[in-house]
Amino acid sequence: MKAGYVRRFSPFERLLHWVNAAFFxxxxxxxxxxxxxxxxxxxxxxxxxxxxxxWTGVAWLAALALLLAAGGRRLWRTAxxxxxxxxxxxxxxxxxxxxxxxxxxxxxINASLFAAFTVxxxxxxxxxxxxxxxxxxxxxxxxxxxxxxxxVSLALLVGHLYLALIHPATRHALRGMTLGTVNxxxxxxHHAKWEPGRQ
Amino acid sequence: xxxxxxxxxxxxxxxxxGIFLATVAGGLSSLYWGKAAWDQVTGVVSxxxxxxxxxxxxxxxxxxxxxxxxxxxDPASWRLGIGGHVGQPVSLTYDQLRALPKTEQTSVxxxxxxxxxxxxxxxxxxxxxxxxxxxxxxEARALRFTSMxxxxxxxxxxxxxxxxxxxxxxEMDGQPLPRxxxxxxxxxxxxxxxxxxxxxxxxxxxxPKAENGYWENLGYDRDAWVGRSxxxxx
Numbered sequence: 001m002k003a004g005y006v007r008r009f010s011p012f013e014r015l016l017h018w019v020n021a022a023f024f025x026x027x028x029x030x031x032x033x034x035x036x037x038x039x040x041x042x043x044x045x046x047x048x049x050x051x052x053x054x055w056t057g058v059a060w061l062a063a064l065a066l067l068l069a070a071g072g073r074r075l076w077r078t079a080x081x082x083x084x085x086x087x088x089x090x091x092x093x094x095x096x097x098x099x100x101x102x103x104x105x106x107x108x109i110n111a112s113l114f115a116a117f118t119v120x121x122x123x124x125x126x127x128x129x130x131x132x133x134x135x136x137x138x139x140x141x142x143x144x145x146x147x148x149x150x151x152v153s154l155a156l157l158v159g160h161l162y163l164a165l166i167h168p169a170t171r172h173a174l175r176g177m178t179l180g181t182v183n184x185x186x187x188x189x190h191h192a193k194w195e196p197g198r199q
Numbered sequence: 200x201x202x203x204x205x206x207x208x209x210x211x212x213x214x215x216x217g218i219f220l221a222t223v224a225g226g227l228s229s230l231y232w233g234k235a236a237w238d239q240v241t242g243v244v245s246x247x248x249x250x251x252x253x254x255x256x257x258x259x260x261x262x263x264x265x266x267x268x269x270x271x272x273d274p275a276s277w278r279l280g281i282g283g284h285v286g287q288p289v290s291l292t293y294d295q296l297r298a299l300p301k302t303e304q305t306s307v308x309x310x311x312x313x314x315x316x317x318x319x320x321x322x323x324x325x326x327x328x329x330x331x332x333x334x335x336x337x338e339a340r341a342l343r344f345t346s347m348x349x350x351x352x353x354x355x356x357x358x359x360x361x362x363x364x365x366x367x368x369x370e371m372d373g374q375p376l377p378r379x380x381x382x383x384x385x386x387x388x389x390x391x392x393x394x395x396x397x398x399x400x401x402x403x404x405x406x407p408k409a410e411n412g413y414w415e416n417l418g419y420d421r422d423a424w425v426g427r428s429x430x431x432x433x
Binding site for chain 1: 211212213214215216218219220222226227229230233234235260261262263265266269311312313314378379380417418430431
């Protein structure tokens with residue numbers, strides 16, 4: 001490890017992040033073509049795209065299940081970190097200065113929301129697919145849920161990309177998610193309660 | 200957000216799983232209230248309807264096609280043939296179709312998959328006017344609509360086709376019908392789900408009885424009344 005740098009994300013955590021990112025972006029792309037009339041007209045192979053979108057979604061859930069199974073104890077520790085909010089987290093969320101752990105409170109909320117969205121995307125996607133074949137699986141609101149999730153995820157994604165790529169104070173975090181390590185001083189400033197090496 | 204803790208070193212709260220479970224539960228329950236809530240937001244009576252519609256990049260529409268290629272309208276070669284069991288078969292050019300008495304209406308468009316577009320302004324020709332012109336023979340009890348998008352066909356009974364708000368629409372929201380909405384002309388039957396409103400029309404035939412159309416062969420109802428078919432409202 002380079003001097004002055006500490007490891008923030010394990011290879012496994014990074015793998016999980018980028019597998020998720022790749023599937024999400026591909027599904028977003030194919031989904032938008034199915035959703036936006038102008039793009040539908042341009043591409044117009046709806047059947048093919050619909051299958052591609054659906055089976056990619058299935059592959060995403062399968063890949064996640066595999067990774068969660070393979071992650072075992074390591075992943076459980078990460079999940080525990082994300083689950084727990086202490087007083088400083090609550091204070092931080094109220095906009096005050098409060099020392100944060102390896103994940104700040106916003107990142108914890110983001111992780112919980114995204115995990116829930118994944119479940120809901122999966123359920124509503126399966127219902128859309130099977131509802132087309134059998135009225136027992138057809139609910140008038142399925143499409144509202146699937147679309148609503150897309151809108152909210154897009155908003156979260158824009159915020160996420162802003163913090164990871166543009167905002168000067170936070171964009172160093174991208175290094176942690178690509179190379180795994182972050183600058184020690186940056187870590188001390190943004191994640192004061194985190195003790196690197198202990199995770 | 201939480202009650203005052205006893206001391207600073209209290210056990211951390213497990214809000215993460217709470218957020219996860221609440222979001223999943225809220226999302227799943229929306230399968231029951233989602234559409235009603237959304238319709239409330241975008242509904243006719245809502246003052247924000249006008250504000251929301253333009254923000255949505257789709258205006259609420261979703262474009263469904265069944266083949267690999269969306270039909271292209273060529274005004275030079277396109278004809279709308281109306282025949283079968285009729286006294287006066289016709290073959291209309293685009294200009295001839297537009298020269299027929301025009302009618303306009305604002306109606307709601309319901310898709311069987313759950314989305315709805317309010318306040319769509321259609322311009323076109325009343326199906327009942329067209330029927331009067333071609334003079335169905337006594338044995339004609341239904342209409343077969345054939346799309347340029349092969350193999351899309353669908354049927355209406357004569358009684359359904361004569362409903363006052365059934366249109367052959369060549370204008371949508373003041374513009375010529377866009378390609379993705381079925382240019383140059385599509386059927387509009389607002390009281391039924393959208394799969395009955397055949398796009399990219401090229402032929403209408405009067406036939407002795409209604410049969411299964413494209414989606415009906417895949418299990419959808421022939422009489423696709425909004426809220427009273429396809430597993431809804433039953």
